[in-house]
Amino acid sequence: MRREDIRNSLIVSCQPVPGGPMDHADFVAGFAKAALKAGAKALRIESVDYVKAVRRVVAAPIVGIVKRDLPDSPVRITPFVADAEALADAGADIIAFDATDRSRPASVEELVRTAKARGKLTMADCSSIADAQRALAVGVDFVGTTLSGYVNGPEPVDPDIELIVAMRKLTPYVIAEGRIRSPEQAVAAAQAGAFAVVVGSAITRTEHVTSWFNEAIGNAYQRPHDTNRETVLSIDIGGTKTMAALISGAAVLEEIVVPTERDAGPDAWLATVCESTASWRNRYTRIGIAVTGLIQGGNWSALNPATLLIPDRYPLQNRVSDLLGRPAYAVNDAQAAAWGEYKFGAGAGGDLVFLTISTGIGGGIVINGKLLKGLAGHFGLIRSPSQGQAPFEDQTSGRWIAREALAAGHTIDAVEVFDRAGNGESWAADIVSRSAHRAAMLCQDIQLMLDPDVIVIGGGIGLAQGYLDLMGSHLSGLPQRLAPRLVTAKLGRRAGIIGAADLAGEGK
Numbered sequence: 001m002r003r004e005d006i007r008n009s010l011i012v013s014c015q016p017v018p019g020g021p022m023d024h025a026d027f028v029a030g031f032a033k034a035a036l037k038a039g040a041k042a043l044r045i046e047s048v049d050y051v052k053a054v055r056r057v058v059a060a061p062i063v064g065i066v067k068r069d070l071p072d073s074p075v076r077i078t079p080f081v082a083d084a085e086a087l088a089d090a091g092a093d094i095i096a097f098d099a100t101d102r103s104r105p106a107s108v109e110e111l112v113r114t115a116k117a118r119g120k121l122t123m124a125d126c127s128s129i130a131d132a133q134r135a136l137a138v139g140v141d142f143v144g145t146t147l148s149g150y151v152n153g154p155e156p157v158d159p160d161i162e163l164i165v166a167m168r169k170l171t172p173y174v175i176a177e178g179r180i181r182s183p184e185q186a187v188a189a190a191q192a193g194a195f196a197v198v199v200g201s202a203i204t205r206t207e208h209v210t211s212w213f214n215e216a217i218g219n220a221y222q223r224p225h226d227t228n229r230e231t232v233l234s235i236d237i238g239g240t241k242t243m244a245a246l247i248s249g250a251a252v253l254e255e256i257v258v259p260t261e262r263d264a265g266p267d268a269w270l271a272t273v274c275e276s277t278a279s280w281r282n283r284y285t286r287i288g289i290a291v292t293g294l295i296q297g298g299n300w301s302a303l304n305p306a307t308l309l310i311p312d313r314y315p316l317q318n319r320v321s322d323l324l325g326r327p328a329y330a331v332n333d334a335q336a337a338a339w340g341e342y343k344f345g346a347g348a349g350g351d352l353v354f355l356t357i358s359t360g361i362g363g364g365i366v367i368n369g370k371l372l373k374g375l376a377g378h379f380g381l382i383r384s385p386s387q388g389q390a391p392f393e394d395q396t397s398g399r400w401i402a403r404e405a406l407a408a409g410h411t412i413d414a415v416e417v418f419d420r421a422g423n424g425e426s427w428a429a430d431i432v433s434r435s436a437h438r439a440a441m442l443c444q445d446i447q448l449m450l451d452p453d454v455i456v457i458g459g460g461i462g463l464a465q466g467y468l469d470l471m472g473s474h475l476s477g478l479p480q481r482l483a484p485r486l487v488t489a490k491l492g493r494r495a496g497i498i499g500a501a502d503l504a505g506e507g508k
């Protein structure tokens with residue numbers, strides 16, 4: 001086959017849950033045939049036996065892998081040269097393998113050489129942009145986002161669209177893979193520039209898909225009033241992008257994202273939202289708005305003008321209500337996310353504090369079923385006497401991480417500092433560790449102040465691989481009863497709009 005054969009196509013990964021009732025060659029072949037019949041152009045198949053079984057019944061391109069759990073290496077996908085050879089002989093057209101920078105039995109270069117010697121194409125399953133760079137340098141044909149979010153730390157919820165964009169700058173041959181669960185997410189991957197899109201669990205892991213539905217229904221039955229919820233237009237205005245969605249309960253019915261034109265100001269931002277949601281006009285009865293900055297009495301003021309410059313006490317709630325003709329409710333974005341997590345995400349029904357560690361730092365507090373408003377939860381602005389006069393945010397956030405990297409002589413962003421730390425560069429690991437240490441100390445202080453049942457950690461830094469574990473290790477000396485219980489956020493980037501919609505719906 002040629003690379004062009006799979007351009008702009010859907011690839012279905014037919015990998016049943018190992019050991020589950022669907023883990024049988026007949027089912028794998030059945031999934032494969034059904035996927036092709038419905039328009040998929042290629043398949044991703046695990047194990048030599050299953051590649052043989054599928055090859056017998058289809059002519060379409062097969063991406064072949066072998067998964068192994070090795071005692072002495074974290075590499076699971078096609079670790080050995082012999083695996084690559086066997087997959088090629090079984091009829092795979094593309095040999096995929098783990099291309100992460102971890103201790104491994106065979107080098108990426110050896111695997112590429114082996115596949116090419118048998119006339120096969122190759123796909124590097126990467127966890128980061130650095131993996132892709134190295135793999136391309138040794139001649140792989142495709143790079144995939146397959147392992148993003150799986151090399152350490154908690155598993156994220158959403159697909160890594162940013163990695164697709166970053167890889168696309170290196171090569172057109174980027175395959176989007178991992179956690180793509182809806183047609184909308186597949187579209188986002190295609191629009192980010194993916195050459196082809198792989199979907200696995202959402203199509204072929206019956207147990208997973210069933211449990212998603214079951215959990216959702218279980219939640220709905222536990223909160224019967226949610227089923228009668230009205231549809232709310234929810235808007236999240238952030239420093240770089242504005243998201244608008246139609247929401248019912250926790251279900252996002254429609255969603256659009258537009259860039260926030262930083263210098264245009266709030267009237268222009270709202271005009272854009274109005275325009276881009278015009279076709280939804282008759283579908284909602286209320287409006288929720290989550291914004292970066294301070295909301296007091298429906299008025300919006302900047303707390304950090306570096307994020308967005310907002311005129312002091314801009315009458316956000318009234319302006320939106322006048323523009324769209326429905327009652328509106330405005331709330332700080334991290335407070336909205338705290339409420340979203342409390343109602344539909346990582347909350348377990350008790351008191352909850354949400355801490356988002358990202359470019360900046362914010363948070364929200366829910367005590368006795370009530371969201372605290374105004375300044376409550378703006379943890380990034382706290383100044384600790386032990387750490388000089390700078391606010392906590394300026395000594396911990398993504399912006400701080402990038403500044404520290406610059407001071408160490410590296411002009412890179414926080415994401416790359418994490419990559420470098422993961423690759424064993426000690427100066428980078430030290431910066432990440434110092435940030436995680438401060439975040440851990442903040443959580444300890446929060447625990448002593450509010451004693452929440454959980455502290456939910458979100459944001460690009462908070463959810464970055466290994467960060468939560470590092471926070472945990474900085475707290476490991478504490479007696480159990482004093483230690484904060486840290487959990488990862490569940491709603492991802494939608495926590496704010498879901499929370500704001502719920503608050504608006506309740507008319508709070």
Ligand SMILES: CC(=O)N[C@H](C=O)[C@@H](O)[C@H](O)[C@H](O)COP(=O)(O)O
Nearest residue numbers: 013146150177178179180199200201
């Ligand atoms: C991390 C890892 O081992 N990924 C594996 C790679 O082949 C498979 O378990 C995934 O199902 C596949 O990547 C497709 O992803 P998703 O099932 O999320 O659509």
